Amino acid sequence: MTMTAPQDASVAVLVDCDNVPPDIVDHALLMGAQFGRVVLRRGYGNSGTLAHRWQDVLVRQAFTPCLQYQYASGKNTADIALALDALEALFDERVEVFCLVTSDSDFAYLCRKLRERGATVCIIGEPKTPDALRNACDQFFEWMPQVRAEEALYTAADAANTNASQPTPSLPLPKRRPRFVIEAVSLLADDASSGAVSLSALGTYLRRADPAFSPNAYGHSGLLNMIKTYDLLELRQEGQHWFVSPAAAQD
Known part of the structure; x- marks a missing residue:
């Protein structure tokens, strides 16, 4: 939360x-x-x-x-x-x-x-x-309403090989890396003496900026897994806490 x-x-x-x-x-x-x-x-x-x-x-x-x-x-x-x-x-x-x-x-x-x-x-x-x-x-x-089995859509192949009372399994969402996450990390880390922001503080900021924000909507199981996909961000763990910062520029 x-x-x-x-x-x-x-x-x-x-x-x-x-x-x-x-x-x-x-x-x-x-x-x-x-x-x-x-x-x-x-x-x-x-x-x-x-x-x-x-x-x-x-x-x-x-x-x-x-x-x-x-x-x-x-x-x-x-x-x-x-x-x-x-x-x-x-x-x-x-x-x-x-x-x-x-x-x-x-x-x-x-x-x-x-x-x-x-x-x-x-x-x-x-x-x-x-x-x-x-x-x-x-x-x-x-809230997404549950799709009833009888309302599920089938392809012709599915109809031939699948029980008509069962819906086709939903495909996982593609993993995406929205740019605004990088901008948020840069903004928050710039104000921190350590140059990094805690993962919990980042999540709070993203929710305040967009109450509907959820890593699941971008194909990720959580914010930590989402951040791990960014080449322009760095993660480090201190005890039980994770911190994220902009990646160091490469020479």
């Missing part, structure tokens, strides 16, 4: 049920639990949403359903209720970390206000989540 949330913090998981599918809840709880104890579980939506596809999930995961009627067509009162409850929990000092489960960029301003007051905010959203919301939080967790 790279965020600066207090250890064993009080966590709120607030779900915009009108905006995301019920399958996201289990993932959201896993993400929230890494920061501490989830003390507030609420799902917000209109009568059509909460009375049908969301009911079983909210009951199973012990969420409090927050039903908001639409007083006028096209007006989403659930968003306002979620924002007000989040601010109330902040001012009552009941919650230190807010996990907002939504892909709606309307919540970007709420993220900024919560962070201005000292709270840690993460977003759990779908790949469609706009940059405006991703960059407004401390950390963004992208």
